[in-house]
Amino acid sequence: IVKAEAVQRIYPQVDFAIEHHQADKEDAAQIEQIVRSFVHPFDLGKPPLLRAGVIELEPNLHILLFDMHHMVSDGVSMAIVIDEFSSFYAGEELPPLRIQYKDYAVWQQSKAHRERIGRQEAYWL
Structure with a gap:
């Protein structure tokens, strides 16, 4: 906020990393603890306002974690993200944005x- 007005900041470069965790697929408490620690408040003064993580349960079994502040998305946007991610996961290519x-x-x-x-x-x- 600058002079009582909301402003948008666009950063030319943002450090982003996908968190990686390992857990026993039979240990629900361990998985729940990882998920609970993954979701925490965002610092609105620093990017990024989203985070991603993976919990590896087995070499070919993972849980995707995705947390995004509501300032950078809404329900419609999240539906698009989910649809596009599903398309990528299925090996499809998305058309370029018009x-x-x-x-x-x-x-x-x-x-x-x-x-x-x-x-x-x-x-x-």
Whole structure:
């Protein structure tokens, strides 16, 4: 927050690592303890606002851990993440994105969009 206004910070480089844990697949208490320690508060002043981890139970059996602060996603976004991750897991390739969120933000600030919103506001007033 700068001068009582929320701001977005874009970092050119962020250190990110996937946590790796090992556990006995028969030891539910150990697995639960790893999961509980994985989920903890984010420091909103430092990136990243998401974390990922893996619990290896056997060489070909793992649990994926994924924690994301609600400021960087919502329910719709999480559904997309899950769908795309499932596609990758199934060996599929995703099509390239046609637009990025920043493209939408630029459009939203355009004169044409502001005029359209002004007409809609005038109608409702």
